[in-house]
Amino acid sequence: MGRREGEFGKQPHAKDPSAATPRSTAPGQLVLARYISVCLCAGMVDTDIFKALADPTRRKVFEKLAGGSLNASALRDGLEISQPAMSQHLAVLRSAGLVREQRQGRFVNYEVDPDGIASIGTWLARYRAYWPKRIEALSDLLKDMDQ
Amino acid sequence: MSDTVEPDADAALVIEYELDAPPEKVWRAVTIPALRERWLPDSDLAGAEPESTITGEEVRYRLRESEPPFRESHVTFRIEPNEAGGTRFRIIQETCDIREKQPQPANSNRRCLMRAA
Numbered sequence: 008m009g010r011r012e013g014e015f016g017k018q019p020h021a022k023d024p025s026a027a028t029p030r031s032t033a034p035g036q037l038v039l040a041r042y043i044s045v046c047l048c049a050g051m052v053d054t055d056i057f058k059a060l061a062d063p064t065r066r067k068v069f070e071k072l073a074g075g076s077l078n079a080s081a082l083r084d085g086l087e088i089s090q091p092a093m094s095q096h097l098a099v100l101r102s103a104g105l106v107r108e109q110r111q112g113r114f115v116n117y118e119v120d121p122d123g124i125a126s127i128g129t130w131l132a133r134y135r136a137y138w139p140k141r142i143e144a145l146s147d148l149l150k151d152m153d154q
Numbered sequence: 155m156s157d158t159v160e161p162d163a164d165a166a167l168v169i170e171y172e173l174d175a176p177p178e179k180v181w182r183a184v185t186i187p188a189l190r191e192r193w194l195p196d197s198d199l200a201g202a203e204p205e206s207t208i209t210g211e212e213v214r215y216r217l218r219e220s221e222p223p224f225r226e227s228h229v230t231f232r233i234e235p236n237e238a239g240g241t242r243f244r245i246i247q248e249t250c251d252i253r254e255k256q257p258q259p260a261n262s263n264r265r266c267l268m269r270a271a
Contacts, residue, residue, distance in 0.1 A: 057248075057249045130225075130249075131167060133219075134167055134247060135167070135169075138169050138245055141193055141194055142171050142193075142243075144192065144193035144194075145173070145180075145183060145184075145193040145194075145243075146173065146174070147193075148183055148189060148192050148193050149173065149174070149175040149179060149180065149183055152175075152179060152182070152183065152189070
């Protein structure tokens with residue numbers, strides 16, 4: 008979080024909270040607004056991840072890479088897919104932050120990007136913990152209800 | 155590359171539970187607002203009304219996180235009888251694509267934010 012806020016902090020702000028006039032937004036509110044906007048950006052990235060993995064071919068590509076880094080032609084092995092289509096899928100996976108490329112001279116290898124995985128993990132972990140509590144409450148309610 | 159996404163294709167989280175109560179009873183607990191509120195509070199939803207309903211089988215709500223970043227998602231509850239006379243209760247949660255209707259700028263720096271996450 009600290010780094011992200013830092014990036015936003017660099018931008019010059021017309022309303023400097025420390026120089027707030029009586030009519031401008033309270034410093035606390037400004038800080039909160041900034042926090043929310045930063046987090047919304049992070050939320051959109053999460054959405055990118057799920058969109059990227061919504062496509063069955065991209066899921067297969069991603070699963071192959073989960074086994075270790077591969078070059079584009081090794082990735083195409085066993086998948087009926089053209090080279091341009093593969094580049095497009097890789098571009099989507101890369102822009103979602105799920106896959107990164109490693110260049111070694113003329114050769115490019117693709118591998119899973121650990122940061123992307125961490126982001127999926129956070130979202131899933133939150134709701135994996137959420138639903139059992141809700142279901143417990145639902146079960147209690149069902150016991151209380153008349154047939 | 156296909157851009158068409160089948161309805162179930164981007165399910166992000168699917169959890170299945172077996173409940174002791176019969177499906178009709180579970181249906182009431184999930185759809186009658188006063189009952190639903192007792193286990194799935196309004197504060198966790200983007201709207202108290204279901205987004206869609208197939209009577210007795212399926213109901214879909216829009217969820218909203220109660221704290222920042224307030225991400226929204228769809229949740230579908232599927233209800234069907236199980237072998238034990240109870241209910242198989244399936245939770246299917248999908249993220250909403252909030253950028254769906256917006257053009258994407260080529261110079262977006264979203265990836266940088268991703269890195270910092």
